[in-house]
Amino acid sequence: MKIKNISIVILLLATQLSFAQYFKLTPTGFLSNEENDFTVVDVPNVKQKDLYRNTLNAINSIFKNPQKGLSVVEGESISITAYEEEVLPVKLSNGLGKTIRKYDLSYKLTFLFKDGKIRINSPDFEAKRYVEGTYRGASGWTGDEWVTLKLLKIGKSKLYLFEDDGKIRFEDAYNGLNNHFNSLIKEIINKSQSINNW
Helix, strand or coil: CHHHHHHHHHHHHHHHHHCCCCCEEECCEEECCCCCCEEEEECCCCCHHHHHHHHHHHHHHHCCCHHHHEEEECCCEEEEEEEEEEEEEEEEECCCCEEEEEEEEEEEEEEEEECCEEEEEEEEEEEEEEECCCECHHHCECCCEEEEEEEECCCCCCCEEECCCCCECCHHHHHHHHHHHHHHHHHHHHHHHCCCCC
């Protein structure tokens, strides 16, 4: 009976760890579970220089041509600036129903290192998509433009994530952003811990 209970506890812990949520999107941006604009991952008994090197190697293995957006302070910090096309699906009304539009993401992730710890600053991001001009009858043609999905309503815009009361306007976009950044951070952390330092 004890073995069965231990197995259940181990399974629950493994499930919890596999769905690590480093940040949650709020009307003010991403915040950690402790409501900070950073989170700290404990990596006991690993020196700062090794954490730095392993994380840099992990980033180099995950991103195509990472040097283009990489900024480092040797042994202390790594910032990656990246752009991904059409990775955020958002269901929008088109007058006849709902249609899915895919938004591009540009973002910055920063990692800082101390012995046994990696600090990850909350992601800075922008979600936007390119819209070709259309004919609007008496109004004439609208020009081609980039439209941005904002966190909060600005002016008459209908493209924003949070209402004034904090209610989420586009659940799919909200979940997509949370999943994208938490999965990416998890992948970097996991790869950095599995790098063979021979």
